[in-house]
Amino acid sequence: MKFSPLVQELIDTLKCLPGVGAKSAQRMAFHLLERNRAGGEKLANALGKAMIHIGHCQQCRNFTEDELCQICQSPKRKISETMCIVENPADVIAIEQTGEFQGRYFILMGHLSPLDGIGPDDLGLDVLSKQLETGQFREVILATNPTVEGEATAHYIAELASKYQLTISRIAHGVPVGGELEYVDGNTLSHAFSGRKSYQY
Amino acid sequence: MKFSPLVQELIDTLKCLPGVGAKSAQRMAFHLLERNRAGGEKLANALGKAMIHIGHCQQCRNFTEDELCQICQSPKRKISETMCIVENPADVIAIEQTGEFQGRYFILMGHLSPLDGIGPDDLGLDVLSKQLETGQFREVILATNPTVEGEATAHYIAELASKYQLTISRIAHGVPVGGELEYVDGNTLSHAFSGRKSYQY
Structure with missing residues (x-):
C-alpha cells in the first residue's frame, strides 16, 4: 500500500x-x-x-534574475581595480559579511575536477580572460577553498592571469582566529609558520 | 549585501x-x-x-485528493469489522507494511493536547462516533503512540467507544523484537512482565 x-x-x-x-x-x-x-x-x-x-550574472556568474547582479551593478564596484575569484555564491556572502573587500567578484561555480569532467570552460574561465584583457584590473585575489581541488584551481587561474600585467594574490593560510594551537592540524600550522609576518606594534 | x-x-x-x-x-x-x-x-x-x-478522506481522515482514500475504497476493507485508530498517516504506512491488519483505519491527525488547544473535535472524534454508531464494527484497535499523550488519547477514545457494543483493544506494550533486555527501559520491561502470555509450543 x-x-x-x-x-x-x-x-x-x-x-x-x-x-x-x-x-x-x-x-x-x-x-x-x-x-x-x-x-x-x-x-x-x-x-x-x-x-x-534565475540565471547567471553575465559579468561575475553569480545567480541573479537580471542581466547583471547587484554587486556588478553597483557604481563603486564597476570601476574597482580588484577582482576576487571564489568557488561558490555562498563564498561571496561570507566575504561580503566581513566588509573587508569592496571590489568585484568572479564566481567559478565549482572547481577544476577532471575526474568529474569539470574543465576550465565549465568554470567560465573564458569569460574571466576577457574581463582581465580589458586592463581594468590591477589585482586578482584567488579566494578558492583551501582544499586540494581549490588549490589546483587557484594555480591554474594564476597561470592564466599571469599573461596580463597584474598582481596575483592568494588569501592567507594560517591558524584560524580564536582557535587553540594545540588542535590545529600540522599542515595548517606549517603554513602559518612559513607565512609568518613581521610583528606590527 | x-x-x-x-x-x-x-x-x-x-x-x-x-x-x-x-x-x-x-x-x-x-x-x-x-x-x-x-x-x-x-x-x-x-x-x-x-x-x-489534497484534502482528507471523508471516512478515515487520511490525506487524499479523492473523496475516499485508497484503503477506504477497497471492496474488502469496506465490509471489514475491525477499525484501527492511529495518530498519523505515517503510522498507517508502517502498519500496512507488516501486512498484519486488513481492516479499516481512522487517523486522528494528532493526539489530545489541551495545552496546545487540541481537543476531541480537532481529532475528528465526532466523525469516529458516527462510524461506530452504524454498528459495522466489532472491534476497535487503539494504536496511538505509546507516549503519555498517546495513552491519554487511547483512554479517551476507549471511553467514547464503550457506549457501543464492541471489543476495544490496545496494541501490546513490551520489549521490541531483536533488542537486548539489558538496554530496555524499566517502564517497558514492567509492561512486558505484566502483559506476559502463556508460552506457545
Missing part, C-alpha cells in the same frame, strides 16, 4: 533536495499538508519562479 | 520546511539552481498541486 498518488508524488519530488531521504521527505510533506499549506504554496511559487527566471 | 531578490525569496521560503534552517535552505537553493533545475520545477509543480488538491 502506498500513499495516494498526489501525496506520493510530493514525497518523491521532495527527495530531490540535498540531504533529504525517504523519511525526511515524508515528514516534510505531512508537515506542509497538516500545518503550513500557505507556506507550501509560497514555496511552490518561489521555486517555480526561481527555476525559470 | 544579500542575494538577488528571487534567490533570497527561494531561500526564505525553503525555511518553512521542518528541520531546514538558513544554511540548509541556502544549500538546497544552490543545489537546485546549479544541478537540478528539472527537479526543482517538478517539485514546484507537485507542491502547488498538492497544497491545493
Whole structure:
C-alpha cells in the first residue's frame, strides 16, 4: 500500500533536495499538508519562479534574475581595480559579511575536477580572460577553498592571469582566529609558520 | 549585501520546511539552481498541486485528493469489522507494511493536547462516533503512540467507544523484537512482565 498518488508524488519530488531521504521527505510533506499549506504554496511559487527566471550574472556568474547582479551593478564596484575569484555564491556572502573587500567578484561555480569532467570552460574561465584583457584590473585575489581541488584551481587561474600585467594574490593560510594551537592540524600550522609576518606594534 | 531578490525569496521560503534552517535552505537553493533545475520545477509543480488538491478522506481522515482514500475504497476493507485508530498517516504506512491488519483505519491527525488547544473535535472524534454508531464494527484497535499523550488519547477514545457494543483493544506494550533486555527501559520491561502470555509450543 502506498500513499495516494498526489501525496506520493510530493514525497518523491521532495527527495530531490540535498540531504533529504525517504523519511525526511515524508515528514516534510505531512508537515506542509497538516500545518503550513500557505507556506507550501509560497514555496511552490518561489521555486517555480526561481527555476525559470534565475540565471547567471553575465559579468561575475553569480545567480541573479537580471542581466547583471547587484554587486556588478553597483557604481563603486564597476570601476574597482580588484577582482576576487571564489568557488561558490555562498563564498561571496561570507566575504561580503566581513566588509573587508569592496571590489568585484568572479564566481567559478565549482572547481577544476577532471575526474568529474569539470574543465576550465565549465568554470567560465573564458569569460574571466576577457574581463582581465580589458586592463581594468590591477589585482586578482584567488579566494578558492583551501582544499586540494581549490588549490589546483587557484594555480591554474594564476597561470592564466599571469599573461596580463597584474598582481596575483592568494588569501592567507594560517591558524584560524580564536582557535587553540594545540588542535590545529600540522599542515595548517606549517603554513602559518612559513607565512609568518613581521610583528606590527 | 544579500542575494538577488528571487534567490533570497527561494531561500526564505525553503525555511518553512521542518528541520531546514538558513544554511540548509541556502544549500538546497544552490543545489537546485546549479544541478537540478528539472527537479526543482517538478517539485514546484507537485507542491502547488498538492497544497491545493489534497484534502482528507471523508471516512478515515487520511490525506487524499479523492473523496475516499485508497484503503477506504477497497471492496474488502469496506465490509471489514475491525477499525484501527492511529495518530498519523505515517503510522498507517508502517502498519500496512507488516501486512498484519486488513481492516479499516481512522487517523486522528494528532493526539489530545489541551495545552496546545487540541481537543476531541480537532481529532475528528465526532466523525469516529458516527462510524461506530452504524454498528459495522466489532472491534476497535487503539494504536496511538505509546507516549503519555498517546495513552491519554487511547483512554479517551476507549471511553467514547464503550457506549457501543464492541471489543476495544490496545496494541501490546513490551520489549521490541531483536533488542537486548539489558538496554530496555524499566517502564517497558514492567509492561512486558505484566502483559506476559502463556508460552506457545
